[in-house]
Amino acid sequence: METPGSQSSLHRANLERVVRAVRMAGSLTQAEIARSTGLSAATVSNIVRELKDGGTVEVTPTSAGGRRARSVSLSPEAGIVLGVDFGHTHLRVAVGNLAHQVLAEESEPLDVDASYVDGFGRAEALVERLIVTTGIDRKKVVGVGLGVPGPIDVESGTLGSTAILPGWTGINPSDELAARLGVPVYVDNDANLGALGEMVWGSGRGVRDLAYIKVASGVGSGLVIDGQIYRGPGGTAGEIGHITIDEAGPVCRCGNRGCLETFAAARYVLPLLRPSHGGDLTMERVVQLAREGDPGCRRVVGDVGRHVGSGVANLCNLLNPSRVVLGGDLAEAGELVLAPIRESVSRYAIPSAARQLSVLPGALGGRAEVLGALALVLNEMGDSTLLESALPASTPAFT
Numbered sequence: 264m265e266t267p268g269s270q271s272s273l274h275r276a277n278l279e280r281v282v283r284a285v286r287m288a289g290s291l292t293q294a295e296i297a298r299s300t301g302l303s304a305a306t307v308s309n310i311v312r313e314l315k316d317g318g319t320v321e322v323t324p325t326s327a328g329g330r331r332a333r334s335v336s337l338s339p340e341a342g343i344v345l346g347v348d349f350g351h352t353h354l355r356v357a358v359g360n361l362a363h364q365v366l367a368e369e370s371e372p373l374d375v376d377a378s379y380v381d382g383f384g385r386a387e388a389l390v391e392r393l394i395v396t397t398g399i400d401r402k403k404v405v406g407v408g409l410g411v412p413g414p415i416d417v418e419s420g421t422l423g424s425t426a427i428l429p430g431w432t433g434i435n436p437s438d439e440l441a442a443r444l445g446v447p448v449y450v451d452n453d454a455n456l457g458a459l460g461e462m463v464w465g466s467g468r469g470v471r472d473l474a475y476i477k478v479a480s481g482v483g484s485g486l487v488i489d490g491q492i493y494r495g496p497g498g499t500a501g502e503i504g505h506i507t508i509d510e511a512g513p514v515c516r517c518g519n520r521g522c523l524e525t526f527a528a529a530r531y532v533l534p535l536l537r538p539s540h541g542g543d544l545t546m547e548r549v550v551q552l553a554r555e556g557d558p559g560c561r562r563v564v565g566d567v568g569r570h571v572g573s574g575v576a577n578l579c580n581l582l583n584p585s586r587v588v589l590g591g592d593l594a595e596a597g598e599l600v601l602a603p604i605r606e607s608v609s610r611y612a613i614p615s616a617a618r619q620l621s622v623l624p625g626a627l628g629g630r631a632e633v634l635g636a637l638a639l640v641l642n643e644m645g646d647s648t649l650l651e652s653a654l655p656a657s658t659p660a661f662t
């Protein structure tokens with residue numbers, strides 16, 4: 264047993280700090296590691312050498328600000344992460360490693376609401392197939408990130424709202440998948456995973472305070488505060504779709520009137536266009552027509568942008584994020600939707616809260632959630648396995 268405060272437990276704590284910093288960021292120079300951990304340059308240098316000798320990290324030459332530097336990342340051999348994302352109409356699986364490299368991805372159509380047994384069976388089969396095609400060693404899988412299209416109750420781990428996925432009532436998705444795959448499973452909702460995916464691989468890179476807003480069949484958001492997803496005690500944080508825009512507006516599925524969702528979500532917006540544009544209209548098609556110059560679709564996309572923008576303005580006043588990333592089909596509309604969002608923000612947000620804000624379209628499209636599932640494992644996994652393999656118990660403390 265290590266005594267708290269002893270040389271060896273201090274050394275181990277320092278190792279953990281370095282591994283955690285690199286694990287979350289993907290790669291960092293030694294100077295960046297020193298800055299983010301608060302350790303001295305000499306200590307970082309010793310620890311990196313030790314981790315490199317143990318095979319936990321790789322060091323490659325790079326340049327930072329015109330000077331030669333050494334970039335540190337976890338070794339691709341150190342572990343494998345899997346991502347499984349259930350959307351309402353698809354299943355997507357990704358395989359990555361601890362060096363933040365995505366090795367394989369595949370998706371297939373799936374009626375998720377129909378049967379969870381069928382859904383998890385298909386997920387297991389797709390994971391098995393990707394393990395075989397990538398030739399990875401399954402013993403190296405350290406965890407699976409799982410995305411579900413509804414809020415997860417933080418305490419019970421079950422789906423919070425039965426109205427959203429009626430076929431999944433009462434089941435615990437992470438237990439279900441862990442039993443099939445035999446590895447730890449970390450679960451979160453699609454909006455939080457979209458935020459993580461964009462932060463690690465997309466439009467939110469390098470930003471520690473951001474909101475990912477997904478406008479699709481509903482309107483949701485994932486909030487990242489100081490580099491961490493903010494979920495709130497019940498796991499419900501980020502329900503931007505249900506802020507009130509008009510107290511006398513249409514009744515929302517949540518029971519209130521005039522929520523943002525009733526002005527922006529596909530189920531409320533498409534009926535506005537169906538009389539003039541036909542009954543089989545989808546949001547994807549509306550965006551395409553708007554880009555081609557169709558005046559009705561442009562009008563609707565612009566109006567959605569204005570309303571989402573007042574939600575973003577409220578968010579700015581409360582949280583002062585430095586970036587908002589727009590996901591979902593609507594992001595494909597580019598400036599047709601982003602300009603009205605920015606306009607509403609400048610009209611309704613306190614200037615100091617909006618000054619440093621940039622509003623960008625998501626860079627990952629429909630991949631944001633499954634890549635976020637990989638990032639969730641990188642975020643939440645512990646470092647003990649990594650350190651155990653790198654460090655024999657007798658390693659002398661020298662920092």
Ligand SMILES: [Zn+2]
Binds near residue numbers: 515517519
């Ligand atoms: Zn509502």
